[in-house]
Amino acid sequence: MELNIVELSRLQFALTAMYHFLFVPLTLGLSVILAIMETVFVMTGRTIWRDMTKFWGTLFGINFVLGVATGITMEFQFGMNWSYYSQYVGDIFGAPLAIEGLMAFFLEATFVGLFFFGWDRLTPRQHLGATYAVAIGSNLSALWILIANGWMQHPVGAAFNPETMRMEVTSFFEVLFNTVAQAKFVHTVSAGYVTASIFVLGVSAIYMLQGKHRDLARRSMAVAAAFGLASSLSVVVLGDESGYTATENQKMKIAAMEGMWTTEPAPASFNLIGFPDQQARETRYAIQIPWVLGLITTRSLTKQVPGIEELVQDAKGRIANGIKAYDALQQIRAADSPSAVPDDVRQTFEANGGDLGYAYLLKRYVDDPRLATPQEINDAAWSTVPAVFPLFWSFRFMVGLGFFFIALMATFFVLASRRSLDRHRWLLWVAALSIPLPWLAAELGWFVAEYGRQPWIIEGILPTAIGVSRIGIVDIAISLLGFVALYTVLAVVEITLMVKAIRVGPGKVSAPGDLVRTIPAATQPAE
């Protein structure tokens, strides 16, 4: 029963999070592209750039509103479905969420109203300021949420407090400057920039193919190709940085992504393709490239990358430590006052407290981890291995898409600089058909990051199954079905409106040479 609650809660969180992330990357990237376009307008006074900003702004608005609406679900769900998690780590995890609201959401949400309603009430420079505020606000929100998520992957700057039975912050600075969080932030916003670039590129390519709105499409494609090329390079570089930081603290995730069951002599080879078999604990039909994995993950020729079996043996040791910590914790809790706790008990807890979460892995099998049999400890150690096959392939598809995006953007960048964007119709088709791909890559990326973290909700600290709310399974079923129904309707509505807005197009667009009169002549380019 308990497991069903866990599975349903996970399913609901995964669905609502992945749905939310259909809208987030476009918001992240398109807000920056709008800022770029409007900057060109304000600097040159050419009204076509204002019309472009307004047109892409309309599409931005349709997308933005669902990102906002589905984001509320994310914040509420921690408390609704993961209440023990919330109570266990709220002291650390809550702060970035609250600061996200104060620093990012207020900025973004207050100025997005001005972006849409302020065209006639503001000077061009003031309006540009509002657009920048939206872009900065949405990107800052990504920073704070990834600081929170980074802490789930790599919980630094915190310690367990037996008096309050929860994790408490020891260094807010370490939480903020968590290397995992920083790498993830740049990787994620870059992925958002790529998404928006391909969206703008693809929609413009459709206009080119139809021979419509050519002035708008050509300029939009140039912006998208340049911005997209830089971003797609950044995604891959920072993805690599994420992999490198994960080698240090999420060795199991790396080993599972690579389907590497046993430790190889350094430098390890990279399984280009293969078929991981969880039962047999091997990766069949692997095609290997020597040295590559060792080089990517350790950036050295001598450091070993541990395989799954070695990591499971490590986990057994940590479970043993965790049981010692659990025993000491029970004695501390039973004592009448903190001063009544014997010194050796306190020392045992301090020495092993970091592995307390490993004892909680046993709660699946036995109520009191101290009573676990060797077989149960063995099972618990093997439960630290996530499902390898889906991770292995999701990761490879994501990386493959990442390289494809670089090639696509580089191609269009060259075409744009040669002023021959419409020379090859088949390339325009490729751009148009690529529109869904960055979303696919982003979802695969989140899948690798979060599914690869299992069975932990906080890596090494709290198992997912422990963090769940103990609520009725019917309640969860109702909310899950409700979300699926509501979200499906909204997806249909959103796509309908998006397609309609694209079909209607930008309306009347200024001719390329039109200048706005309110800009002082001195700032206009000489022509």
Add this chain to the structure above:
Amino acid sequence: MILYELMDYGLLRVIWWLLLGVLLIGFAITDGFDMGVATLLPFVGKTDVERRVVINTVGPVWEGNQVWLITGGGAIFAAWPQLYAVSFSGFYLAMFLTLAALILRPVGFKYRSKRESQRWRNNWDWALFIGGFVPSLIFGVAVGNVLQGVPFRFDNDLRMAYEGNLFGLLNPFALLVGLLSVAMLVMHGAAWLGVKAEGAVAQRSRRIGGYAALAVIVMFALSGLILWALLPGYAITSPIDPHQASNPLTKQVTRQMGAWFVNYQIHPWLLIAPALGFLGAAGAWLGFRGKASGRTFLSSAAAVFGIVATVGVSMFPFILPSSVDPQSSLTVWDSSSSHATLFNMLVAAVILVPIILVYTSWVYRVLWGPVTEKSITDGDTHAY
């Protein structure tokens, strides 16, 4: 770091209790009129243009207003993690309904006028009504339950078990508070429309707003009388250490009649809060009878402030009492984050909140002025 020493744990807890109040009141005052306007939409707007006027009065600001709720949720998570964990999971289905309604609302604002079809627009108008009415009602019902105590208990690992269900929440007193909340936000939304709309829409709003203000006065008084005469409050009977570790199970609590009125006996000046609730609603009523103006809106905002503050002041130091295991009740002294987190968060708030207030008031000033039918029909493509 001297500051960290000066801001002792007990003081920080009181500050964060106040800030929790500020966020909830900020939400009730700003997003409150959005919800009131959405609730009023089908009733004060008869034609499509009128309804577009109604929607566009909140069009540019609802998004920023809603952030009060999101930030409030984040602040509760960060500063009062147990309150966040217990209330959000305990009120699970009510929370889900609120979420569904809150999701419909922004989408309704944005998408309603994107198609000409009358059916499309009518459906979104009702979606907007739900998005305003349902959260107003549920927030009030939740407060009505909190005042009576909520059926939850902690085990020795501080893992919470909730022993109620959705229908348990729908008791008569909670429904009364729910209706009070709806009336309060309808009054507030009507006051906003009185300022931002013109003609028939403003006139209908004033009429409904007047009734809503009277209903607020009656139901606010009635709720107080019931709490005084029929429903027990909660009191801590063990010694209080404001600096103790956050563990609710270390105290003793009893239920007793009139406990929610003790704070007023000790500090009579606190009666300002309920007085503001009554006077604000009365002022709004008078305003609706004349030509509703900025002053009506301020009166209504004062009423919202007073009524929400009354709940907090009456219950202090309780935040979320437990009806089945009073010892598990969450209070200011035993359910906060650690000293360090409360301090870090306060630093963030002290830096960021003034900045937010500056640009929010600038934006409101830029957008000042009534929304006319002409401004909607004049082909400004970005109006809703």
